[in-house]
Amino acid sequence: MATETQGEGGGLEFHPMDQFIIKPLFGGDAVNWYTPTNATLWMALAVLAVFALLVLGTSKRSVVPGRVQSVAELAYGFIYKMVEDICGKDGVKYFPYIMTLFMFIVFANFLGLLPMAFTPTSHIAVTALMAFAVFFGVTILGFVKNGASFLGLFWVSSAPLPLRPILALIEVISYFVRPVSHSIRLAGNMMAGHAVIKVFAGFAAIAAIAPLSVIAITAMYGLEVLVSFIQAYVFTILTCVYLKDALHPHH
Template sequence: MASDTAAAEGSSLVFHPMDQFIVKPLFGDGAVGMFTITNVTLWLFLAVLAVIGLMVIGTSRRAVVPTRSQSIAELAYGFVYKMIEDVTGKDGLVFFPYIMTLFMFIVFANFLGLIPMSFTTTSHFAVTVILAFAVFITVTVVGFVKNGAGFLGLFWVSSAPAALRPILAVIELISYFVRPVSHSIRLAGNVMAGHAVIKVFAGFAAITLVSPISIVAITAMYGLEILVAFIQAYVFTILTCVYLKDALHPSH
């Protein structure tokens, strides 16, 4: 009986979907410190290199008949430019370099994370929180610099009944400071969940009887994750534009 139990335990499928998100030193096996070069560092650096490769090197030989890299860069440029113009108006176009960089970085970080054996940096809140707080601080500073005390009009719902305005002001103020939290969790949570599900299906693929089903499921999930990688970059960027619009035009 004991041998049967041991054999059953030995043959059981053991996999840990969350292991893929562990931060590890790139060199050696020591503890991770503030200045330790980790797998996160490597893949963040590769994402930056990928953006530079497409937007700088890929467009360095601009031609009337564009190359594939130039075409992709021009499509991305036009896509983000139109997004900013539609959401914030002409006033927001001055922030195009920042928002374009943000969009391209998240897109490449998401797509690089889909490479087998890679590391998905945008699945970590440490990365997405920094991006979200950078947007939050930028928007807040722009709001006060451009509008002065008039930026506080963002929290005062003048169209509401007078008795409700103080209550709504408190709610608006709380929701404003919650923005970086929801902004960061939305990106990291969606990316992490998708990768974890793929890992679960990959673990089940080791079972012979369900292997074909798992392979189909993994393929479908991988295709979905490709779509999610772009959509989450788009959502993060368009929310940045919405927040910027509030800073430029704070009146309700």
């Protein structure tokens, strides 16, 4: 995951942010909307990994499941219970989308931990697209399901009457900030962890501190494995919370 270059004075120059540069797969420097890039490749690999686990891994549907089928069933049950507990029975019909979202994020995060890999979820463009899709989706659903009464989500009827307009303004601002925080949280955590690992990996080339650097890399790598899952979980559970607000704005 780390690369070092020799500086003019013989020292090492570390570039922990180089790993986040979008590069065309087939040479050149120009990146257009249609250009296949390293981000495209690793997102495609994440999709293929999800397909392999959930489709190919469960194709036999054995009564006594193997390891791959057990993992797929565990993921299925975990997300299904999350959706049912937060959104209620009305939210179960949206389970396929939420399951797909979780599996894509978790695989993109985990694949990004491989040596020389690229982490698409460290880019705000990727996470913002998912966050805004959730935002517009639940907003449209809220109006379709509830009509104008969806606006009751912003009116805190339990508060004293003089405070309600102020609270309504705060609620509106908070609502429109959702996709920003939703996307920045995931991208920021993935970028920060990978950058720290690369910094420690760069220092591993210095013999005097190499043992400490290796220990730090191991600790950070273990933490990033945990963070990769937690961030996928947080993104998904917030999606469920937003969906619940669209389905039950007065609760």
